[in-house]
Structure formats: C-alpha cells, structure tokens
Amino acid sequence: MTDQSRIAIVRYRGALTSAVHGIEEMLSFAGGLERYRSLRVTITDTVVPGYDAYILPPAGQEVDVSAQPDIPKFLKQEHTRGALVCSVCVGLVWLAEAGVIGNRPVTTHWGLEALMAERYPDAATDVDQILIEHSDLATAGGMMAWVDLSMALIERFVGRDAMIETSRRFVVDVGRMDQRRYRSFTPDLSHQDAAIRKAQLAIESGYASRLSVDDLAQQAGLAERTFIRRFTSATGMTPMTYVQAIRIEKAKDQLIHSTKQIQQIAFDTGYADHSAFGRKFHQATGMTPKDFRRKFSA
Incomplete structure (x- = not known):
C-alpha cells in the first residue's frame, strides 16, 4: 500500500x-x-x-x-x-x-x-x-x-x-x-406465441395444484417436446422452472402480507412437502421462509 x-x-x-x-x-x-x-x-x-x-x-x-x-x-x-x-x-x-x-x-x-x-x-x-x-x-x-x-x-x-x-x-x-432476496419474478407475456401464453395463464391460475409438463402441453394444445422447446424459447425458462418461479413469488407475497403458518403457505402454493418448499425457497432467495418474513413483513 x-x-x-x-x-x-x-x-x-x-x-x-x-x-x-x-x-x-x-x-x-x-x-x-x-x-x-x-x-x-x-x-x-x-x-x-x-x-x-x-x-x-x-x-x-x-x-x-x-x-x-x-x-x-x-x-x-x-x-x-x-x-x-x-x-x-x-x-x-x-x-x-x-x-x-x-x-x-x-x-x-x-x-x-x-x-x-x-x-x-x-x-x-x-x-x-x-x-x-x-x-x-x-x-x-x-x-x-x-x-x-x-x-x-x-x-x-x-x-x-x-x-x-x-x-x-x-x-x-x-x-x-x-x-436473491430482493429479486422479484414478473412473467413475460410480450412474446407472440399464443399457445405458450395460454400455458402461462394456466400456471398463473393453477400454481397451487399439481402441474406436470404433460398437463401444460395439453393446455397449450402441443406435443410435449414441441411445447418444451417453444416454452423455453418464449420465456427463457423451462416449464417447471417457470412453475417454481411463480410458486416462490406467490409464497413471498403471502409471507409478507399474511399471517398464515409457513406450512399452510407451502401447501397453498403447490408444495405438499413442507421441507421441499423450504429448500426451494432458500435456493431462490438465499433465506429461509421464516427469515424472509421477519425481514420483509410489515
């Protein structure tokens, strides 16, 4: 120096x-x-x-x-x-x-x-x-x-x-x-692929239920391999990565704005396994759901 x-x-x-x-x-x-x-x-x-x-x-x-x-x-x-x-x-x-x-x-x-x-x-x-x-x-x-x-x-x-x-x-x-904790996910619907937009809207309304690639391909009216290729091209994400992103964003919103138990939030956002939800949430945000709520809730 x-x-x-x-x-x-x-x-x-x-x-x-x-x-x-x-x-x-x-x-x-x-x-x-x-x-x-x-x-x-x-x-x-x-x-x-x-x-x-x-x-x-x-x-x-x-x-x-x-x-x-x-x-x-x-x-x-x-x-x-x-x-x-x-x-x-x-x-x-x-x-x-x-x-x-x-x-x-x-x-x-x-x-x-x-x-x-x-x-x-x-x-x-x-x-x-x-x-x-x-x-x-x-x-x-x-x-x-x-x-x-x-x-x-x-x-x-x-x-x-x-x-x-x-x-x-x-x-x-x-x-x-x-x-990661500060990031938010906003779905991109600006592309021109109507079939993929239909699948995106199905995810938005059905994220709490069991969703498979096959289900989403049927919603889009496409063969599975074609659906995966077009979905990834339109959104920059694979279908299931997109589903996880939507679920985590909905969970973050509930952690901040509701007093629900974390296990209930996990269930309401499509996770039957509370532990799996915790792992996915930490992977996406770098925080546990409990710590995220403590930091960002009003």
Whole structure:
C-alpha cells in the first residue's frame, strides 16, 4: 500500500448524486484515518488519466452511453494501463461499452439482467451476487451496493483494519449476502406465441395444484417436446422452472402480507412437502421462509 493511491468517481450524466457523495465520504474517511492516510478520492465528470481506480456509480435512469463517448474510450485506455475499473448497478454498462469485461463474471442490479444478456451476451452476468471482484475489475449489484464496493476498495487499498473501522463508523454490514432476496419474478407475456401464453395463464391460475409438463402441453394444445422447446424459447425458462418461479413469488407475497403458518403457505402454493418448499425457497432467495418474513413483513 502507498500514500499515492488515487481513486476517481466518474460523475457521468445521470449518475446518482447521493451515491457519488456517499462513496466519496466513505472512502475519504478511510483514507484520512491518521495511521493510514493512503487514499485520495476525487470526483470527476469524465475519465481523467492517472488514477489507480475508477468508479462508475449507479444512476437513477437508463444510461445513455452515446452522450459521453469519451468515457468508455478512456476507461479502456486506463484499464490497459493497469487501473482498476469498478461499477455499481447500471454503471456496469460503461465497463461493458469499454470492452473490459470479456466473458468474466460480473454483477449488476437484477432488473438489468435481460438488458445485459441482449446487449452484452459475452459477459457472464450473475445478478444473484452483490459484489464480484477480479484483480482489475470490481462490480457491485443494486443501487445501494456502492456501500459494499466502498468497503471492498478500502480493504484493497488501505487494509482490513481500516475497512472494519469505517464499517463501524458508518454502521454498515461487512460481507453482506447476495441479492436473491430482493429479486422479484414478473412473467413475460410480450412474446407472440399464443399457445405458450395460454400455458402461462394456466400456471398463473393453477400454481397451487399439481402441474406436470404433460398437463401444460395439453393446455397449450402441443406435443410435449414441441411445447418444451417453444416454452423455453418464449420465456427463457423451462416449464417447471417457470412453475417454481411463480410458486416462490406467490409464497413471498403471502409471507409478507399474511399471517398464515409457513406450512399452510407451502401447501397453498403447490408444495405438499413442507421441507421441499423450504429448500426451494432458500435456493431462490438465499433465506429461509421464516427469515424472509421477519425481514420483509410489515
């Protein structure tokens, strides 16, 4: 570590002001600790050469990369020079445009998963994770994941003791869990396959009952193999994965908005086996149903 470490927060057009200044304050606090004093933080409006790390913060709207074409260009140059490049939430788009991701795992807000898959299919986007770090690249998930990125950068550039001291000062958790608990599933009915939409509506109304691929294929009026192929093409999910997603979403809603026993919720959402429901729920959210209710219910 050296007293020359310099981090630039790139305040592009539309960048979230609260995040920009929150990152600056947190990093500046750590860098200003008397026994460290090894970090200097600057807010810039574009990519200024010569920094050790660049942070592309979140935005409150979709990023228009064409409005500031210099940012991905200079990000690429600085990354090639050896700088660490970082993003939070939709800030990942700048890194993707700069061509610094390749096919490596990265993360962003779960709501941007489809956009990343469409525009940057080579990137291994994993929206379940809050933070993914590489030696030259660090990406953080949701809009508030700037806290997690800041903690990681403090540990990297200043040290673990400074990171812990900063977390105590700002009263934030260190090493938070993944983003699965915050994700929601909204069925996509915008495709043009009427037979598959019919099956989707059958799942929506009948998720609490026993559903098989054969049942759904009959609802769609298709042979089973044809149904599976067309369903997966239209929704991006296999039929039974889709059924599980609907059931988990309905269970989450009941956990938040009802006082039903968890075993009853399991039964009402299509799970005859309470233990199986618990396993599926944890797999989808990273939490037990009990913990999910405790965290999110009113």
